[in-house]
Amino acid sequence: MPDSTVGTEREPWQELGLALRRVADIAFATGFVALVTVAAPAALGGGALAQGAPKAGPGQKAGAAQKPAERLLVEAAELVYDNDRNTVTARGNAELHYGARTLQADRVTYDRNASRVFAEGNVRLTEATGAVLTGEKMELTDDFRSGFIDALRVQQTVELNGQPVRTRFSAPRAERIEGDTTSFEYGTYTACEPCKNNPETPPLWQIRATKIVHNNETHTVSFEESTLEIAGIPVAYLPYFETADPTVKRKTGFLTPRFLTSTALGSGIATPFFVNLAPNYDLTLSPAFLSNQGVLGQAEFRHRLETGSYNLRVSGIFQTTPSAFLPGPLGAGDRDFRGAIESKGQFYINDRWRTGWDVVGVTDKWFLDNYRIRNQSITTDYFREAVSTAYLIGQGDRSWFEARGYYFKGLSSFDWQKEQPFVAPVIDYDKRINGPAPLGGEVRFEANITSLTRQATDFQAVQSPTGYLLQPTINGRTYNLYETCTVFERGRCVVRGLAGTNTRASAQLSWRRSFIDDAGQVFTPFAYLRTDAFFVDPRNSGYQNALVQNIARQDADFSGRVLPAVGIDYRYPFVSNFGPLGVHTIEPIAQVIARPSETRIGRLPNEDAQSLIFDDTSLFEWDKFSGYDRVEGGVRTNLGAQYSVVTPAGWYANAMFGESIQIAGVNSFRRGDIANVGLDSGLENRRSDFVGRVQVSPNQNITFITRGRFDQADLGVNRVETGVIARLSPFAPIDLSAFYSYYKAQPALGFANRREGLTASATYHVTPNWFVTGSALIDMSHYLDVRDNFKTAYASYLANPVGDAPVYSNPGRFYLSGMSIGGGYQDECTTVSVNYIVSPTAAALGTSERNRTVLLRLELKTLGEADFRQNLGTAVTADGISTVR
Template sequence: MRRFAVPSPSFSRRLLAGGLSLVALASAATPMAWAQIALPGAGANKGAPLSRNEPVTFRADNVAYDSHNGIVTWTGHVEIWQNDHILRADKVTFDRNTNVAAATGNVAMVEPDGEVLFADYAELTQGLRDGVLTNMRALLASDGKLAANGARRTEGKVNDMSRAVYTACKLCAQHPERPAFWELRAYDATQDVEHKRIEYRDVYLDMLGVPVGYLPFFSTPDPSVKRQSGFLLGDISPHDKQLGTYVTLPYYYVINRQSDVTFIPLLATSTGPQLTTAYRSRLNEGSIRVTGAIAYDTNKQDGYFQNGNYIAPEDSKGVQGYVYSKFDFALNQTWRYGANINLASSADYLRDYRISGYGADTLNSNAYLEGFGSGAYSRVDVQFYQGLNRGVINQSELPFVLPRYIYSYFGEPDALGGRLSLNTSDFDLYRANGTADERGQLSLNWDRPFKSDWGQIYTLTAHLDSEVYNARKLDLVPNYYAANAATSGQALPTVAVKMNWPFLRPTHNGSQLIEPIVQGIAAPNSGNSATRLLPNEDSLDYEFTDTTLFSLNRHEGVDRLDGGARINAGLHGNWTFNGQQIDALVGESFQSHIQKNQVPNSGLDTHASDIVGRVMFTPASWFDVTARARIDHNNGNVHFADGLVNVGPSLLHVSGGYIYSSNSFYYYYSNNLRTSSPPSQFFQPTNEATLGLSSTYKQWRVSGYGRRDLANNRFVAVGADAAYTNDCFMFDVSFNRLYTNINGLNGDTSILFTLTFKTLGTFPVNG
């Protein structure tokens, strides 16, 4: 079989220069003969399929006419075109008796879509519509290359080829006869020019010239096609923990120019079948994406114990399904609206069929309307949560937010040189088995910066937080008050002055900065919210670090407020040299009263808080480290620490992470704290480390990671990945092992092999 051969560069340049501009050809100054044969019904239809009713134009350096035999011979840069279809050759002989044109010598045919056909010899009839080519080679879109011993062209729409070879790989310029990295080698093939599809019969897949696969029939879109209906490469797994052996065979259907749908049937040996449907639509005003499935799950579920509690099995046998949808639309230039709807019949169903979302605590859904103005933002939405991790979450205790309204405004500088900002977050929240409440909230903030003659930078802040609540079932999760219902509120005015005093010293290769920071905050004592029946929805967690050292309210929300007088002090330093830097901050808070709304070991249990600090060190482009900590100022015990480090070039890169907390805050509210203490899990330290390694060398990439629970001396997750990539092929194998217990399932292992062939698609194999 003939391998791909690339025409000479000089000919390719002549082809591109001469074939893309008919006007330039017609007005060329080079002496040559040219003529146009106008057939009946001819018209200018640029880019249309070949038709006998269109004019055919000839052009050549020399023309010879044998009147006795009715033969016309063109030689020297011969060009024949009809519409945007162009034929070029060194010599063309046209027999007027048979209407057959024979082209020899650097034969090339250019199609309107940019496809170029090369041949040693071509016979064409019916204009350029029918013909026979020997030793055909074609340059397609996306670097596609197609070759055949011979080809027959019919009606300008179909090319039938014998002994065809296709690849999208680059060929060796020094040795073009060498096999491509991969190629399809077929006994025969048919290229449907009109419908942009290529069909191969008795086809082999060769890798580096070695056959590795065979298919009796294979069909693929032309490389120039972006979207076309047809079967896609499916997924196959010889063994899966829940599915057994399974296969998928997706079918992609193009509805119109902006919409399509994909059907993915799944057949498995260990459970029932599943049909997944994915719909997409891109409209002028927005987009729609909906993915859903229906399945018949035959896996038997068992109950399990978690934290000493028995969790009954879900009713997840029989017909199951899920829907994930996303809608985003623009109402006008200011307003947009949309929805994200994510629902599943059961968490075990998501696990059994390996559906994305399994392993998370909840599936979140919302619908929203939001607007963007000059310095303003407004949003109203509704929210719904479906619990997945039943060992930790009770569905009846999850909230419905019906609705929530957010508004934020940041004004321009006023006559006094300050800026006013306004924020409100209001909601109506319902739980079937828990606190239901409505909240109206308003925060006002005014900042006025100014400088002193000594270089201090001052910021004067006047702030007001206010909330009003109407609550029911306050005696249930997450508040557990003694009262069942209450209408309550709070307001906290705050005045603060912050001073930054930077001392900057330029150096020959950078600069050095020492910056003392002092902040004074004055507000009424907020007291203990437990005595005022104030619901708590957005301030359940509390974390005092360098990021909240100078915050007016160190809670993550506004249901709990920081009152009283306090002084925050810190020292910031920065050294920049040769484009690298060291940046550090250390500070402490001194408060007049002890806040009663924090969880234990928050760092604010005494008048003098824990010492917080961070350091960022980037001594070189291939090394950076960030670390922060919270340390008891009395005994030096570390209550919180985390860090990230990245070391090394791409040839060998090491990344690591570490986190430590003296308590596990996630479990703090799992018990009724009014009648009992926090559970034992709360007092167990969080102590985890993560290590990752990666290496990239030329076309190879390998990586691995491990996450270990140091407190319990066990792994949380490990994984590895290896990949090879070149201009037309990618092979990737990944391994992941989870050791966590989710819904009674202890650990999960997955291996995924992925082969991607340029212009053909991706073929995944699960292990």
């Protein structure tokens, strides 16, 4: 055996002598670096050590001979040297370590003449990558890199989406080539765990092929004459395909195809092709071949840099059948080319500053929906819109800066883009510091600058406070109809957004400090100074001159306001510990704020303070308006109390009740602005409605919560939300939530009827793998809107009796606005789910329609995923398509 450390031929077994043959640490492999330790029986005594560097064997790369650091460590119960056959055998839990590879077997024999290693019985070869090869017999070269294996099984653990997944290859016979490639004859591949009770049962899915070649150097797996089996049943056949092995996260090649079908598009298939241009950037080309419209081109470029990442996606098509879509303004049937461009990025300037963007541009509002192009930046609720934004954000230990710009693209059929604003910039700054001596406490500075521009005023007609304009008699019955806005008049129209350019700069400096006396009373005095400057140009856009002519009374050019305030917050918690009955706390709360009256109410635009909701969460806010365009004025007191209990067993309950009272000055909520904000809010009277909340949690898995607003005079319900969130495990494998909401009519705000609904969702885990799930959205006041739409439509028919008269169809009290129901199976290797979805869509005429879809999703981990979506029926005007699908 050659020994490069000496440079001469020698037999280490002969040098050690017969006296040490019983316990020999031997280097028995020509081409092995031998560092051998033999675990011999205690009665046999010590051991011996031999070292050497290998020469290149017949099946070994020449470069391998230049690795003197790779040594062989052999451990076995017994070593047998056969001089006649020139072999060395390790028997009894033999374990051989060569470099990063480990070979384990009941018996290992090394044939010096052939430079081959023969392993038998429970053979296990562990690679440097962690992959484990097991078999009944292995015939390998002396460096374990090449050879043949009987009854081979390969198991490897990889990370997929942050979760460990074990993959398995198996074959009755396999060949290992140069340590880089394994060829499986009549092999199988799966990522499923074998059945514990019956390992011979076929896995949930597997690929069976005449030949499987796994190349560890190129990280590819090729399958010849392959069949996909589900529960042992063949379901798909491919003569040949190649995929990246599970260790690869990025590799050039085809991705899972996506199938499309609709009346307008025809049948088609999208074939994504991924190009791994570099470790930090790639390109995905996804042409979709559609039988009715031609080729839809899609491409996405992604680039990751040291400080951030961005992506760019473009899509477009020259339609061969534009007439499949409705003509404008209800569709894009008059367009030959349609497309979109989308981009998203974020970059970190340093550890405190970051910048980025998320933009969407489309040729028409129906394109993304018509061609089933998915975008997470698009809201898919009742009203669809795409929001484009760019931003700069800075964050300190006690400060925050954010500058943004927004562009809103309405995607519903009835949206008028000229009413959508372009908002830039929106700048917010918030800084908190410790108050200077002797004030102490906390000083906070807040600032906001907002500028927006729109071409046309966004308006809405509301019920006249003196009655109804139209009272037609139809079939002997008199209907009260709401008027429409032809000329702006306060009380009959509200302005959601004003045409022109509006810019506002606001700043607020505040201070607060809490004092606790010996009795436990908490006094928190506070003060703030609020200033606002408005630069307003309420232009008559030319589109709505008649409508907006009366808004000319609104302040134009420069306006300003200054509002100082002082106040105090008082709380006196009473705490009692009743041992096993828990800790009970009763806390009266009183707050008084003194400030001048709000000025120029209704003479300034209101863009960001329209979502006024008076409830328990806003009762003790210094300013109950949601944005900067409005500011609460006058002297006001907020009164309330809350009770809570926490028991050692985990029971928790909390209740709060209170009201707000205007003491002096002008009530900001009594005078509506051009959007009527403040009216019908529960705060418009001197004494507000009562607000309250009750929350009960018997344990950490179940929570009941109810909050509401109740009339000050008779405690009538004006607003209520109540529901439960529960995870019933381990008592029952059910997760559920259910909420009921009721909002009284707010005619001054454009809600002529009450709004009432119920939403619920639940998931039942039948077994740890099987589940069923469902959700429902029930509109309990939809019939009121249908009734009013019918009245308006009938009045229009009476004014111009062309065609058939509209027919009233009552949808019933419980209208299923949206729902989903489905189920599926999920385990370590497979996810399959089927869902039937009914979702609300905004039709072209503003009526409520429902879109019915069946969605099938299948994921075979490490291979890919696919989904199939089929629309069962859509209103003809809901998506700009001229025929029902």
